[in-house]
Amino acid sequence: MPWDTAVAIDPNARVVRDRLFANPVAIPGGLAHFFHDAGLVDVETQSLTIRLRKFRGLLAAVARRWQGLVGTYFANLAPDLNARIKEAVRDPYAPVRPTGRGR
Numbered sequence: 001m002p003w004d005t006a007v008a009i010d011p012n013a014r015v016v017r018d019r020l021f022a023n024p025v026a027i028p029g030g031l032a033h034f035f036h037d038a039g040l041v042d043v044e045t046q047s048l049t050i051r052l053r054k055f056r057g058l059l060a061a062v063a064r065r066w067q068g069l070v071g072t073y074f075a076n077l078a079p080d081l082n083a084r085i086k087e088a089v090r091d092p093y094a095p096v097r098p099t100g101r102g103r
Helices: 002-009 013-021 030-037 055-065 068-075 079-093
Strands: none
Touching: 002 013, 002 079, 013 068
């Protein structure tokens, strides 16, 4: 969903999204297939959910550590477009709490 949101705001994000999710490892069963091709047997897969305490922490990690397609995409965005995408992606995942604190 975050990449679909980015594409709705910036059509250039489509290239990054499509390359990320067309990777065989990102397709269901793709990682297991990768391990089978490497000679491993009895590979089992499961879903993993990682919950973040603060969305801000994820954005900071992206800004500092991500490289390759994602890092290049965000590093080259105009500041106003970068802010619009971050806000649009943050909204569904980090609502403001009743205390007025959050995100």
